[in-house]
Amino acid sequence: MNDPYVARARSEGYRSRAAFKIKEMNEKQKFFKKGSRVVDLGAAPGGWSQVAAAAVGSTDANPLVVGIDYLDMDPIPGVILFKKDFTEDDAPGLLIEALGGHKVDVVMSDMAWPTTGHRATDHLRIVHLIEIAADFAIQVLAPGGSFVAKVFQGGTEHELLHMLKRHFNTTFHIKPPSSRKDSAEAYLVAKGFKGSNVAENAEEER
Numbered sequence: 001m002n003d004p005y006v007a008r009a010r011s012e013g014y015r016s017r018a019a020f021k022i023k024e025m026n027e028k029q030k031f032f033k034k035g036s037r038v039v040d041l042g043a044a045p046g047g048w049s050q051v052a053a054a055a056v057g058s059t060d061a062n063p064l065v066v067g068i069d070y071l072d073m074d075p076i077p078g079v080i081l082f083k084k085d086f087t088e089d090d091a092p093g094l095l096i097e098a099l100g101g102h103k104v105d106v107v108m109s110d111m112a113w114p115t116t117g118h119r120a121t122d123h124l125r126i127v128h129l130i131e132i133a134a135d136f137a138i139q140v141l142a143p144g145g146s147f148v149a150k151v152f153q154g155g156t157e158h159e160l161l162h163m164l165k166r167h168f169n170t171t172f173h174i175k176p177p178s179s180r181k182d183s184a185e186a187y188l189v190a191k192g193f194k195g196s197n198v199a200e201n202a203e204e205e206r
């Protein structure tokens with residue numbers, strides 16, 4: 001009701017008001033460059049993919065954005081979409097294959113499970129989603145790449161934050177202006193991926 005972002009989304013042709021969250025974050029953090037490859041986890045109904053496709057210049061002839069959601073989505077020009085649960089074993093491989101096996105510049109996740117109302121359960125479930133998204137990002141990002149993921153109050157688990165700090169030059173939380181003030185939602189941003197060799201070395205150190 002009276003949400004200016006809903007009206008703006010409609011008039012600017014975005015499928016969701018969520019589109020403004022990645023738009024605002026990108027304006028500040030400049031994740032997307034022309035030609036960047038982007039993976040969108042939890043993409044439905046498609047606002048983030050729309051913003052990413054426009055920003056990187058993705059087209060049907062040369063698609064640079066791939067999205068996944070277990071919900072149905074209408075096609076988006078320049079975006080390859082999979083209807084699938086990202087936690088399934090074959091999901092990561094499908095996403096990378098769709099981008100021709102290339103490394104990725106941005107992994108973004110707006111994934112959230114419907115809440116159960118049981119705080120501890122909800123917390124564990126979101127932490128799990130962030131962890132698998134972060135593991136995926138570390139495997140597929142090109143050096144210099146970025147990872148953006150929705151988190152909730154309680155912030156990011158200490159261990160995950162520590163792991164990300166090893167692999168990225170900068171790691172921080174932001175709440176874009178379009179994220180509802182009364183929502184516990186925020187975004188974790190990790191920028192400047194140090195490269196897979198660093199990742200492998202860090203794994204060996206464990």
Ligand SMILES: C[S@@+](CC[C@H](N)C(=O)[O-])C[C@H]1O[C@@H](n2cnc3c(N)ncnc32)[C@H](O)[C@@H]1O
Pocket residue numbers: 015016018019041042043044045046047048049068069070071084085086087110111112113
């Ligand atoms: C907040 S919505 C995303 C909105 C989207 N960023 C946009 O701009 O339109 C979160 C989405 O995550 C999806 N999701 C949650 N868990 C998922 C999973 N395990 N695999 C795939 N999609 C998932 C949900 O189905 C939901 O559509």
